[in-house]
Amino acid sequence: MSTERLPIIDLTPLLEQRPGGLEQVASDLGHAARDIGFFYVTGHGIDPALIEATFAAARTLFAQPLETKMELTRDFFRTNRGYVPMKGENLDPSKPSDLKEAFNIGLDLRADDPRILAGEPFRAVNQWPALPGWRDTVLAYFNAVWRLGRQMHRAIAVDLGAAPDFFEDKLDAPLATLRLLHYPPQPPSAEEGQIGAGTHTDYGNITILLPDDVGGLEVQRRDGTWIAAPTIPGAFVCNIGDCLMRWTNDVYVSTPHRVVNRGGRERYSIAFFLDPNPDAEVACMPSCQGPDTPARYPPVPGADYLKMKLDASYEPVRRKSA
Ligand SMILES: O=C(O)CCC(=O)C(=O)O
Numbered sequence: 001m002s003t004e005r006l007p008i009i010d011l012t013p014l015l016e017q018r019p020g021g022l023e024q025v026a027s028d029l030g031h032a033a034r035d036i037g038f039f040y041v042t043g044h045g046i047d048p049a050l051i052e053a054t055f056a057a058a059r060t061l062f063a064q065p066l067e068t069k070m071e072l073t074r075d076f077f078r079t080n081r082g083y084v085p086m087k088g089e090n091l092d093p094s095k096p097s098d099l100k101e102a103f104n105i106g107l108d109l110r111a112d113d114p115r116i117l118a119g120e121p122f123r124a125v126n127q128w129p130a131l132p133g134w135r136d137t138v139l140a141y142f143n144a145v146w147r148l149g150r151q152m153h154r155a156i157a158v159d160l161g162a163a164p165d166f167f168e169d170k171l172d173a174p175l176a177t178l179r180l181l182h183y184p185p186q187p188p189s190a191e192e193g194q195i196g197a198g199t200h201t202d203y204g205n206i207t208i209l210l211p212d213d214v215g216g217l218e219v220q221r222r223d224g225t226w227i228a229a230p231t232i233p234g235a236f237v238c239n240i241g242d243c244l245m246r247w248t249n250d251v252y253v254s255t256p257h258r259v260v261n262r263g264g265r266e267r268y269s270i271a272f273f274l275d276p277n278p279d280a281e282v283a284c285m286p287s288c289q290g291p292d293t294p295a296r297y298p299p300v301p302g303a304d305y306l307k308m309k310l311d312a313s314y315e316p317v318r319r320k321s322a
């Protein structure tokens, strides 16, 4: 394991709209996004009490009987919402399934939302456990990190030579997923290659991850070696996803990572995946192409891209359970 550390980026100048703050953070984010594709962010302004309450909500949910949790997993493959039991997913399809359970929440829509009635992909109602205050807490956290992700996209847009609001209408009704995660300690009985989260890249634009103090996230450098990404109290870990890599003609990198819970304790983490609006056209940014670097990928709607990625990750589990 390499001793290199991921960069730490302070978002305060961006979020407080200090003079030159947007450009400063654009440069810091752009550098990290082109290099290792992973970075910590501090100065994000999200209330520590909300963070604590969301962790508490995750612990309470995962402590429910399996039967109760399984009731929250209707039609998962179509909606990408609700509960995923232990070993219910293979982030690395070449390895045994992941030693984790998860719970997904998407954009919160009413049952009579026209997008649901029209059968649009991944538009669905959320599944809510019958726990007092749970929905309010988790939705407040969803909204806070979504807002943060959009603000970070202002800096990303500037780094990519676009207007600061370039991404705004592509992220205002996004296929975003908030995912609560629970990993048991890595058991001695695990199959060869079976870990908390198999090596994978994320699918969306950016991921805003809040790990607890157990640690266990590992990031793969381009030379194949691994860097530990220990938890920094109060900081998020952010990474570039495949969709933004495509948008930038591979100028930004979506970096492989994994979770191995060697800490001997239960581990909880909360990931927010900011995928674009379903109808946002994911097309090569003008600044990322030129005579020597033509666009490598044709434009694709956000929804088609996400579907392609999710299908590949659940396919092995679906096949086994068929
Ligand atoms: O739990 C973590 O720390 C990371 C999880 C992850 O990489 C993912 O769910 O995509």
Ligand SMILES: [Fe+2]
Pocket (backbone or CB within 6 Å): 200, 201, 202, 207, 257
């Ligand atoms: Fe990930």
